[in-house]
Amino acid sequence: xxxxxxxxxxxxxxxxxxxxxxxxxxxxxxxxxxxxxxxxxxxxxxxxxxxxxxxxxxxxxxxxxxxxxxxxxxxxxxxxxxxxxxxxxxxxxxxxxxxxxxxxxxxxxxxxxxxxxxxxxxxxxxxxxxxxxxxxxxxxxxxxxxxxxxxxxxxxxxxxxxxxxxxxxxxxxxxxxxxxxxxxxxxxxxxxxxxxxxxxxxxxxxxxxxxxxxxxxxxxxxxxxxxxxxxxxxxxxxxxxxxxxxxxxxxxxxxxxxxxxxxxxxxxxxxxxxxxxxxxxxxxxxxxxxxxxxxxxxxxxxxxxxxxxxxxxxxxxxxxxxxxxxxxxxxxxxxxxxxxxxxxxxxxxxxxxxxxxxxxxxxxxxxxxxxxxxxxxxxxxxxxxxxxxxxxxxxxxxxxxxxxxxxxxxxxxxxxxxxxxxxxxxxxxxxxxxxxxxxxxxxxxxxxxxxxxxxxxxxxxxxxxxxxxxxxxxxxxxxxxxxxxxxxxxxxxxxxxxxxxxxxxxxxxxxxxxxxxxx
Numbered sequence: 001x002x003x004x005x006x007x008x009x010x011x012x013x014x015x016x017x018x019x020x021x022x023x024x025x026x027x028x029x030x031x032x033x034x035x036x037x038x039x040x041x042x043x044x045x046x047x048x049x050x051x052x053x054x055x056x057x058x059x060x061x062x063x064x065x066x067x068x069x070x071x072x073x074x075x076x077x078x079x080x081x082x083x084x085x086x087x088x089x090x091x092x093x094x095x096x097x098x099x100x101x102x103x104x105x106x107x108x109x110x111x112x113x114x115x116x117x118x119x120x121x122x123x124x125x126x127x128x129x130x131x132x133x134x135x136x137x138x139x140x141x142x143x144x145x146x147x148x149x150x151x152x153x154x155x156x157x158x159x160x161x162x163x164x165x166x167x168x169x170x171x172x173x174x175x176x177x178x179x180x181x182x183x184x185x186x187x188x189x190x191x192x193x194x195x196x197x198x199x200x201x202x203x204x205x206x207x208x209x210x211x212x213x214x215x216x217x218x219x220x221x222x223x224x225x226x227x228x229x230x231x232x233x234x235x236x237x238x239x240x241x242x243x244x245x246x247x248x249x250x251x252x253x254x255x256x257x258x259x260x261x262x263x264x265x266x267x268x269x270x271x272x273x274x275x276x277x278x279x280x281x282x283x284x285x286x287x288x289x290x291x292x293x294x295x296x297x298x299x300x301x302x303x304x305x306x307x308x309x310x311x312x313x314x315x316x317x318x319x320x321x322x323x324x325x326x327x328x329x330x331x332x333x334x335x336x337x338x339x340x341x342x343x344x345x346x347x348x349x350x351x352x353x354x355x356x357x358x359x360x361x362x363x364x365x366x367x368x369x370x371x372x373x374x375x376x377x378x379x380x381x382x383x384x385x386x387x388x389x390x391x392x393x394x395x396x397x398x399x400x401x402x403x404x405x406x407x408x409x410x411x412x413x414x415x416x417x418x419x420x421x422x423x424x425x426x427x428x429x430x431x432x433x434x435x436x437x438x439x440x441x442x443x444x445x446x447x448x449x450x451x452x453x454x455x456x457x458x459x460x461x462x463x464x465x466x467x468x469x470x471x472x473x474x475x476x477x478x479x480x481x482x483x484x485x486x487x488x489x490x491x492x493x494x495x496x497x498x499x500x501x502x503x504x505x506x507x508x509x510x511x512x513x514x515x516x517x518x519x
Contacts (some may be wrong), residue, residue, distance in 0.1 A: 014376075051073070052074055052425075054432060055069050056436070057460045060248065061093075063158075064089055066084060067085040068084070078438050079400070081170060081436070082173065084183075091158060091256075093156070093256060094249065095188070095189040095249050096115075097155070097249070098154065099186070100150065102176055102378040103148040103170045104147060104148055105168040106384075107145075107164065108455075110162050110164035112136070112156055113159055114137065114138055114154065115156075115277070116370065118152050146166075147372065147375060169306070169457035174378070187215070187217065190247065216241060218240050219243070226241075274325035306342060327475065337360065346372045361387065364383060364387070365384045365385075366384075366511055375461040376461050381460060384456075385456065392446040392506075394507065395442055395468040396442065397441060397468070399440070399466055401460035402459045404457045405429075406456075407429050407433050410430075413448065414427070414445050428448070480494045
């Protein structure tokens with residue numbers, strides 16, 4: 001009997017080890033898969049200098065315009081991405097289209113309606129509209145990150161009172177794009193817009209890169225073929241082909257009326273809690289970035305309550321995880337969401353959802369496939385960062401992703417260092433500029449007097465960053481003796497390198513830091 005018990009115990013232990021080992025193997029297999037999916041069109045990443053870029057082309061339409069960044073630049077080519085900014089005027093409709101690569105979009109300003117082809121004829125407008133059945137439409141608002149899988153038809157309508165401003169990263173190197181690295185839109189309506197720099201656009205097409213002039217795909221078909229396919233008259237087909245339509249890709253749609261689904265619980269909560277607080281919140285951010293009185297109070301509080309910072313950060317984490325557990329319980333693996341009912345958006349501006357928060361420095365929020373499962377199909381993620389006046393972020397590098405940083409407000413000084421130890425970028429970035437940081441290149445950000453805010457798109461759905469300074473850094477993990485010998489310093493100085501900075505990721509300015517005179 002004793003031998004049998006020992007046999008059962010050994011079997012149980014072996015089974016437990018196997019179960020523990022399996023998730024680890026799966027994790028490494030998934031990590032390798034994520035790295036390999038971008039190698040099909042691997043480009044050269046011999047980066048000597050980076051630039052903070054602004055868009056170089058604008059396409060005018062009746063109800064807005066589209067701006068593109070230079071797709072021939074070495075940094076965008078290295079990352080395998082392209083970058084676009086849309087501005088849609090009130091009552092403007094971005095015409096139905098699909099694209100050859102997945103896309104992640106951030107709403108800088110405005111609110112509107114998004115239609116997606118995931119589920120066809122699933123929403124009924126009502127008897128008064130001749131039983132019009134169509135895909136579900138979703139509302140979006142400022143601060144939302146929208147995910148667009150490759151190949152699905154979509155459209156956008158601005159039913160608000162202010163222009164919608166959005167920026168998008170298109171992952172042309174993604175495995176879902178079986179074409180080349182040209183970003184291609186296939187429109188189902190409209191005619192080509194006019195380019196402000198058409199001569200340069202033509203030179204790009206000759207070089208084989210860049211955005212091509214688009215047109216309504218129905219224009220290439222014979223009228224008779226389409227008339228038979230739709231079972232309508234040829235005159236209506238000519239309208240479908242937009243033969244006499246010169247309004248571009250965004251058109252005024254004053255008469256557009258849509259029946260929308262009810263708001264989700266999360267949206268209702270956000271409206272009730274933040275509906276009238278946006279201006280107040282932004283005024284508070286400005287006061288905290290510029291107010292000397294606030295800094296003096298923080299320094300006094302720092303001296304009186306030496307350990308309060310960690311307690312505040314732990315409380316913030318507790319509140320954030322509490323909301324996630326109540327609002328998203330049971331959604332961890334996304335299996336209960338069928339593909340046609342996947343959630344395609346999440347708000348990244350909500351302060352209570354911050355992943356890192358320092359009351360003296362700012363906050364950072366992330367969205368990845370753990371919080372928005374559809375991103376596991378796109379292999380993309382996003383980060384929203386806010387730094388207060390003169391605050392900084394820990395020097396860090398991205399382990400497994402390229403990072404496209406778009407500045408949404410304020411300015412900062414940023415330094416980026418490559419593998420040879422030379423700075424490939426050292427300068428000021430400001431609102432409206434784009435800075436692409438290649439994988440493994442180290443970067444540090446420090447806000448200027450007016451603060452600094454950005455949205456970062458990453459080419460991995462579970463992007464990992466490694467800090468180089470602070471409580472959760474690579475230096476903190478190295479033994480003091482190793483640091484002392486590696487840098488040829490005393491053990492005391494090695495301890496200072498390792499322990500002098502107690503914050504994890506976001507650092508207050510030197511004048512507001514407890515160790516300011518020593519750091």
